[in-house]
Amino acid sequence: MENIGKMGNITTNFNDKTIKYKQLLEDFKSLLKINNLKFTIQREVILETLYNSDEHLTPESLHNLIQEKFPDLKTGIATVYRTLSLLEESDMVTSLSFGAQGKKYELGAKHHHDHFICKVCGTITEFVDAQIEERQHKIAEELGFDMQDHSMQIYGICKNCQNK
Amino acid sequence: MENIGKMGNITTNFNDKTIKYKQLLEDFKSLLKINNLKFTIQREVILETLYNSDEHLTPESLHNLIQEKFPDLKTGIATVYRTLSLLEESDMVTSLSFGAQGKKYELGAKHHHDHFICKVCGTITEFVDAQIEERQHKIAEELGFDMQDHSMQIYGICKNCQNK
DNA sequence: GTCGCTGCAAAGTCTTTGCAGAGAG
């Protein structure tokens, strides 16, 4: 996938992964160990597939990807759901929902960004805006809050769907 | 699991409704007439209940509210779903999700609002920041996105809890 | 009176759960 680069001072399409898979995997293993859970091939495959996808995946699309890439594993959809819940509880992935369609997941640790969500086609476009980031910190400061994290979604209709 | 609506300690910086109900109702009636649809008591009650709620409502909670307030009507949940879809298609309401399961609806004509959520005590403070609003519109414009709504949450620890 | 609307219940979707065998530690 090509890097679109910069549009104004909005950065889109990050392809540089800020977190290496190996480290992510280690984090996952630690998490499992701490909670007395087991490291299984299915869990690894789910993490890896999430990592290698640049899209926000539904449980179903993730399951399909895994079946394509690891046809011998016969990973069940139930395991995908169970693992995604586990990862979400541990803040390793975040989920977004919107419109008529279901929930979509992404690795939270990859990089920080905000989302544009098209209510028609469900496409999620990522962006980062330095001004907004900065302003958020300022607001938190003004209100005396210790800001730890944030999540922002903008809902609307994407260029493509407007033309239909 | 953000039960945003169910917490009693919400601080809000604006309580004035920017759109009068009467006007909203007229808009709704026009919409119906244009599309050869009928204005029914159920549809009015749904609009009114949405208007009078300051929360994002799920179809179920909206249905419950209506049953409480208009017990004689026996409005069916199916009608609530159907009316919400109608209103959403017509851009009179928008649906969002704060991450918990289920879709939540609110009147789109009301104001935008952002949230600061304290991870310790669960207090939710709503705020609006003109700079962020403006910046969001600019970003949407640059990306060719028809922005309809947004939702932003900042997570952290509030002043009170920091002092403990 | 016509034709859309409504409530009900049944049918779809999407997600979770129970279970018995498989497998990690």
Added chain:
DNA sequence: CTCTCTGCAAAGACTTTGCAGCGAC
């Protein structure tokens, strides 16, 4: 070995749909 995990299928939760009578216009 022990105890968790997994796939499967069944159950649950949430939405949509079909239908026959009701009601807005």
